[in-house]
Amino acid sequence: MKVYGVTGWKNAGKTGLMERLVTEITARGLTVSTVKHAHHNFDVDQPGRDSxxxxxxxxxxxxxxxxxxxAIMQELRGAPEPELDDLxxxxxxxxxxxIEGYKRGSHPKVEAHRKDAGNPLIAPGDSTIRAIAADCALEVDRPVLDLDDTAAIADFILREVGL
Incomplete structure (x- = not known):
């Protein structure tokens, strides 16, 4: 399996980009799965349900x-969070x-960046970020893609992974 990430700070457009990329890439006939990292406690289940x-x-x-x-729900019950490779x-x-999130992972990534979010770029200090998908012009040492040009971002990722 080929692996590629979408990373960035909060409100950078990661989830929207992930959603558009899944739609775009599956429309091209490829199969896609996703992994999303959450920094907070979450629950996919509802109180009162049997599960x-x-x-x-x-x-x-x-x-x-x-x-x-x-759906498989696993409770860590104090055990450490599994490593990305294990997942x-x-x-x-x-x-x-x-993969959405996992900023510190060693896999290649595109950084989502929105100017209005006011966050600094991660890319300058991270060689795993191969391109930036932004809503503004940037002066950086790697490709800058239009955050809204899903087809171009998909083309870039698919070329990177050889698909």
Whole structure:
């Protein structure tokens, strides 16, 4: 599987770019999975649901399955957060895995940047960032792509990974 990241500070447009890239790349006939890192506590389940009740009772892992999807919820219960490589090993094979977040990961990335967010660029100190998708002109030592030109960003990523 090929792996490529989208990184950037909060409100930089990462999630919107991820969504557009998945749509664009799957429309080209490639299979895509995603990994999203969250810096906060989150829950994909709802109190009162059977699966939530299983976890609340102490289950380490709950697998929820239907005719349309499967969800596996794992409780770390004090164990350390798994490394990105360990998480990637759990995925079924696809052409491309797009990773949102994981700024410190060693995989290649595009940095999303919005001028109005007021954050500094990550790229100058990070050689894993191969290009910047921005809504403004930038003077940097790597390609700057238009944040709204999803096809051009997809072309760049697919060339980078050889797809």
């Amino acid at each position: 939530y009740r299983h976890r609340a009772a102490g289950a380490c892992e709950v697998l929820l399955a239907s005719g349309t999807r499967i 990637l090993a759990r995925l079924n094979p696809v052409d491309l895995v797009l």
